[in-house]
Amino acid sequence: MKTKIFSKKTTSALAAILLFSGCSQMPQNINVGDKTKYGTAIGTAAGAILGNVMGKDTKGTLIGAAAGAAIGGAIGYNMDKQAAEIARSLETVVDTSPNAEATSDEDIIVTKNSRFVKITFRDKMMFPTNSATLTSAARYKVNKLMGVLQNYPQTIVQVVGHTDNRGTHSHNLTLSQKRARGVANLIMSGGVQNPVYEKGCSFDKPVAPNTSSQNMDLNRRVEIFLYPNQEFVVNQCI
Secondary structure (H helix, E strand, O other), X not given: OHHHHHHHHHHHHHHHHHHHHHHOOOOOOOOOOHHHHHHHHHHHXXXXXXXXXXXXXXXXXXXXXXXXXXXXXXXHHHHHHHHHHHHHHOOOOEOOOOOHHXXXXXOEEEEEOOOOEEEEEEHHHHOOOOOOOOOHHHHHHHXXXXXXXXXXXXXXXXXXXXXXXXOOHHXXXXXXXXXXXXXXXXXXXXXXXXXXXXXXXXXXXXXXXXXXXXXXXXXXXXXXXXXXXHXXXXXXXX
């Protein structure tokens, strides 16, 4: 009896490991709700393979497939659910257009794909000119976000600052870092249990060419990325 119990636990653990590894290969351009489908499909495949290896029979394969599907579907569902809750809390919607950050003039944009949920805060709403001090409106919105994060303590939070190309690269790097750190510190001060990291990109990753004041407005932004686990985290300045 003990041997059977250990075998099931081992199968579940290995299925989870393989699932997380496989999820990092999912397509990037995914519509609303599709992360759940991809997570379920990948989880089913991973669970079936490991169930077969551990169980050596059809029953083991079916059990592994069912367990993998449940785990994979849960990851996709939680990301979809987080995106929807965050959009509601920030009084907006999840924008599914492919170039939302470059085309929308909204102060806050919530988007998502197979790897993360992203919240984009426009600079004009977040900070005074050439300052890293958050406005009262920015603090209010970030506090709203923290209320949702408390429901998802395993979510990894990455705050990334961006500028336009006016001024030197080093000055804008420092400014983008300070702005990202200010938002990250505010999130951490709210009592959330999530891992929180910050990074500044200077003007290295614009969403539009810095050829007009309107485009520069789009490039001055702070982005908050929400990842389901560490395997999904990437350098957003590249």
